[in-house]
Amino acid sequence: MPDVIQALLRLAVEAGASDIHLRVGRPALFRVDGSLVAAEMEPLAEAQLSAFVDATLPPDFRPGWERDHQVDYALDAAAAGRYRVNAYRQRGTTGAVLRLVRTNPPSLAEIHLEPSLARLAEFPSGIVLICGPTGSGKSSTLAALLRHLNETADRHVVTLEDPVEYLFADQRCTFSQREVGIDVPGFAEGLRAALRQDPDVILIGEMRDRQTFETAIQAAETGHLVLSTLHAGTSQQAVQRLFEFFRPEEVATARRNIASTLRAIVVQTLAPRADGQGVVPACEILVVDSLASRVIAEGQFEKIPDLVEAGRDSGSRGMNADLLRLVRSGQVDKAEALARSPAPRALEMLLAGIQNASGRIVQ
Numbered sequence: 001m002p003d004v005i006q007a008l009l010r011l012a013v014e015a016g017a018s019d020i021h022l023r024v025g026r027p028a029l030f031r032v033d034g035s036l037v038a039a040e041m042e043p044l045a046e047a048q049l050s051a052f053v054d055a056t057l058p059p060d061f062r063p064g065w066e067r068d069h070q071v072d073y074a075l076d077a078a079a080a081g082r083y084r085v086n087a088y089r090q091r092g093t094t095g096a097v098l099r100l101v102r103t104n105p106p107s108l109a110e111i112h113l114e115p116s117l118a119r120l121a122e123f124p125s126g127i128v129l130i131c132g133p134t135g136s137g138k139s140s141t142l143a144a145l146l147r148h149l150n151e152t153a154d155r156h157v158v159t160l161e162d163p164v165e166y167l168f169a170d171q172r173c174t175f176s177q178r179e180v181g182i183d184v185p186g187f188a189e190g191l192r193a194a195l196r197q198d199p200d201v202i203l204i205g206e207m208r209d210r211q212t213f214e215t216a217i218q219a220a221e222t223g224h225l226v227l228s229t230l231h232a233g234t235s236q237q238a239v240q241r242l243f244e245f246f247r248p249e250e251v252a253t254a255r256r257n258i259a260s261t262l263r264a265i266v267v268q269t270l271a272p273r274a275d276g277q278g279v280v281p282a283c284e285i286l287v288v289d290s291l292a293s294r295v296i297a298e299g300q301f302e303k304i305p306d307l308v309e310a311g312r313d314s315g316s317r318g319m320n321a322d323l324l325r326l327v328r329s330g331q332v333d334k335a336e337a338l339a340r341s342p343a344p345r346a347l348e349m350l351l352a353g354i355q356n357a358s359g360r361i362v363q
Helices: 003-015 046-056 059-068 115-121 138-152 187-194 210-221 235-245 248-261 290-297 301-310 319-328 334-340 344-351
Strands: 019-023 029-032 035-038 070-076 082-090 093-101 126-131 156-161 174-179 201-204 225-230 262-272 279-287
Touching (some): 059 070, 126 138, 126 235, 138 156, 138 201, 138 225, 156 187, 187 210, 262 334, 279 319
Parallel strands (some): 126 225, 126 262, 201 225
Antiparallel strands (some): 019 093
8 A cells, every 4th residue: 555545544543534535636635523624745646546446455346346447345454444445436547535444333422322322222123224314424323322232232243234334342242244245245145144143133234225125124024123224314205215115016015014114213414513522413213103103004104204293202303303402402503403404494493492383183
């Protein structure tokens, strides 16, 4: 690996960067607390980036790189940390984005999540989805939930990731961590194999296709807890996205299967802390109780926002309610909360102390 790249990796760790952007013709960029900051250095050259990929790309991944001109792989840089690498070609040159992989999974407290979220890892079976856009902390939340299990329960946890993002040392749990492309060809194949490995909990890095999701439902129906991520901005959107895996004539059966196996959805976004010390997550939570299960089974997805807002007894909570909590506790500035709200006018009214019921009733 070129010396300049090794130095950048060490500097990124010292700066607390989550990602490193490498592109020909400009200095490296570090993402620190959500913002991109340029390193003080000469612009990177094609020879440096080509040499970096050549030196770090696993041999099994080289045919895909040469064919597709893009590849994902893991890089263990020893003292400079472990990284998830996406290398690609753009405008005839080599580029790469590296995300730092934490070897010590965080606790819920360390990533500013409430202790009550630990219950999501304690379901005996079913599917729990952590949702949000890229860079919203989904992987960290999953890691924190698994850390909680590792400290409190005797379980066999199988993870299927592309690539492995956090490394777990066995405490009370025993972990089998499989990396797609190295340990197993794909998520669906790995998930089918996992069902024969006596798991209690299965983590799937991302619900990407129908085959994986159908096997996840099968796992949940046979007594396993499945944790995964999905790109969705609200609980309603997440539920509706699940049905995109199915043909129209299959939707009725899928509604019943999803309603009986889905346990919870968390949709999160990150907001800068008011004290300037990093970011804090704000979460919308839908806990699928008997009423929510019936709404999903009947395809009445338009009622899901009301379930979220009215489900405090079950543990559900709207995004505005959490942003309100963060503002009132002084963790997030009002302007930042409003910028991340799905309904900023409603949040403004809540901050002003005005309670405004929707008037809609979920039967």
